[in-house]
Amino acid sequence: MLKTADVVIIGGGAIGTSLLYHLTAKGLRNVVLLEKGLLCAGSTGDSAAIVRQHYSNEVGIHLVRKSVEIFQNFPDMFDGAEVFHNVGWYFLVPPEAADIFNNNMARLKRLGVRTWEVSVADAAEALPGLNMEGIGCVAFEPDSGYANPHGMASAFAAKAKSNGAQIYLQTPARDIKLNNGRVSAVVTDQGEISTPVVVNAAGPWAKSVGRWVGLDLPLEITRESEVVARIPADLPPMRHAVSNMVDRTYWRPEQRGMLLVGVGHPKENELTDPDHYSRDVSRDFVEDITRRLTHRLPAMGQALFVKGWSGLYTVTPDWNMILDKSPDVEGLYLAVGGSGHSFKISPAIGLCMAELIADGAAGTVDITPLQGARFTEETHLSSTYGGNRA
Ligand SMILES: Cc1cc2nc3c(=O)[nH]c(=O)nc-3n(C[C@H](O)[C@H](O)[C@H](O)COP(=O)(O)OP(=O)(O)OC[C@H]3O[C@@H](n4cnc5c(N)ncnc54)[C@H](O)[C@@H]3O)c2cc1C
Missing domain, CATH: 3.50.50.60 (FAD/NAD(P)-binding domain)
Structure with missing residues (x-):
């Protein structure tokens, strides 16, 4: 050494x-x-x-824009390493958040992020099986997606x-x-x-x-769970990454016809000790996420949940x-x-x-x-x- x-x-x-x-x-x-x-x-x-650029403060927007540029140039910079899946990102927002959504969209555009609002019907076309109920506005980012x-x-x-x-x-x-x-x-x-x-x-x-x-x-440490589900064979592939503020879920494609799904904020923080916490997902979590997901994507009611895990957020005030x-x-x-x-x-x-x-x-x-x-x-x-x- x-x-x-x-x-x-x-x-x-x-x-x-x-x-x-x-x-x-x-x-x-x-x-x-x-x-x-x-x-x-x-x-x-x-x-x-998930790599989305819809931040609500300027420093976050500048950092994510620069990061997306690096992700896009990754293979050239790192000997052909393909780590970024530029599948696009949809953001589903409830009607009551329309004002903050509009303010954020204006700021994002002013700072150079390629994003625009799409109609709920257009989003439903891009996201097969989407239940449109309760969605007020939808943002799309063509340059976003997820990474490995x-x-x-x-x-x-x-x-x-x-x-x-x-x-x-x-x-x-x-x-x-x-x-x-x-x-x-x-x-x-x-x-x-x-x-x-x-x-x-x-x-x-x-x-x-x-x-x-x-x-x-x-810093506080919170426990965060995610699951991976097999998309039913009769459902077209889910190609995009999605943050769904309406039901507080997010999802994105995972390999081999799977979907990775988690629960978004606001939710109760589960404070934990990073050296002693359960890596498993609880039955309550699986039931809760199934309910939320199948409300928005009813066909996922037939989905098989194949794995899940819990990790850690390190949270500042x-x-x-x-x-x-x-x-x-x-x-x-x-x-x-x-x-x-x-x-x-x-x-x-x-x-x-x-x-x-x-x-x-x-x-x-x-x-x-x-x-x-x-x-x-x-x-x-x-x-x-x-x-x-x-
Ligand atoms: C379930 C989940 C979902 C998430 N989803 C997203 C998402 O969709 N998009 C997004 O942008 N972010 C997401 N995040 C957050 C993101 O993953 C983290 O913010 C980011 O990975 C933090 O990276 P880090 O390097 O700070 O920490 P870490 O990845 O935790 O790295 C810290 C490293 O330090 C090592 N270490 C600790 N102590 C010592 C020591 N004494 N000596 C040597 N090594 C030490 C640890 O072993 C660890 O490998 C998610 C996080 C979780 C848990």
């Missing part, structure tokens, strides 16, 4: 691997990523990985390695050492790596990592990430609090954090609205729909 590094990243999920690659793309070579399991062992591996989280993280990691980075799997960071209030080393079971810069990208474990240096990061240089511990950077929607923005987050570390500020997108101090200064970001709809 290396004895010294310019940067040590703790965490090999979407954020850590994206950052590792982007640091090497900026010319840094002596950079290390520590992952306590395998790549995508945390939230990233459990993610639905493992494919993305492993492509970032492989390119970073070929650029000279070191990745240590099954190597938990155990502690961060400080010298006169600044970062000096990361401790592992294989020894210490001296470094002036540490990045906390530990997902649901980021709060524990923060505690090592006396930080109480404002305003459901947006903290991307920052720690004001309290010199040399420590924070890329924490994915809040259930940060897979899709991870390509741009890695780029912006690399700029913050290497250049002192992020030039591609101004990420200062995501500084950690926003909570103490009461400059929370607003998110018009609430929860992880950001």
Whole structure:
């Protein structure tokens, strides 16, 4: 194991691997990523990985636009790796949310997102078997879809390695050492790596990592379930990704004629401990999601549910990430609090954090609205729909 590094990243999920690659793309070579399991062992591996651009704050819109650009150029940038399924995304909204929907659509268009409203009847044509009842407005994004989280993280990691980075799997960071209030080393079971810069990208474990240096990061961990169902043979294929605010579900195609389905916000947060939680889905969850899904897609009443799992969201008070240089511990950077929607923005987050570390500020997108101090200064970001709809 290396004895010294310019940067040590703790965490090999979407954020850590994206950052590792982007640091090497900026010319840094002596950079290390520590992952306590395998790549995508945390939230990233459990993610639905839906990529939509309908954000309601400007920083989110800029981050997702840049990320979509990276997703679209992925095969050229990463030796042919095909990780993005550009199947288009539909957003079903109830009539009572029409005003905020219209405001958001105007902002999205002003900031360059290709999106437009379609009629409910047109949406029903594109989404076979859709029950149109109760849908007020529908947005469509032709450039959105979903991605393969493992494919993305492993492509970032492989390119970073070929650029000279070191990745240590099954190597938990155990502690961060400080010298006169600044970062000096990361401790592992294989020894210490001296470094002036540490990045906390530990997902649901980021709060524990923060505690090592006396930080109480404002993060809560919630348990989130998803299921995969086989689409009945007599139903045409489901080609698009969908967020359905009317019944609070989302779905997108999964391989081999399957549909991946989850429950959206608002809902009760199930707070949990990332080291002790059930990975299963409960019977109540399956019953609830079946009811919601078959109301909107009645033919799915015949669907067979084939698997399900529960993963973790790491939630900040305003459901947006903290991307920052720690004001309290010199040399420590924070890329924490994915809040259930940060897979899709991870390509741009890695780029912006690399700029913050290497250049002192992020030039591609101004990420200062995501500084950690926003909570103490009461400059929370607003998110018009609430929860992880950001
Ligand atoms: C069920 C579910 C559905 C989701 N759906 C979507 C979606 O449709 N679209 C979207 O954009 N987002 C979605 N998200 C959110 C998204 O997946 C996360 O925001 C994103 O993956 C967070 O990435 P991360 O790198 O911050 O965290 P993680 O992927 O959790 O990575 C952190 C890594 O750090 C490692 N680690 C922790 N502690 C240590 C240590 N001490 N030493 C070494 N390694 C350590 C962990 O093992 C882990 O691999 C979903 C999340 C879940 C759970």
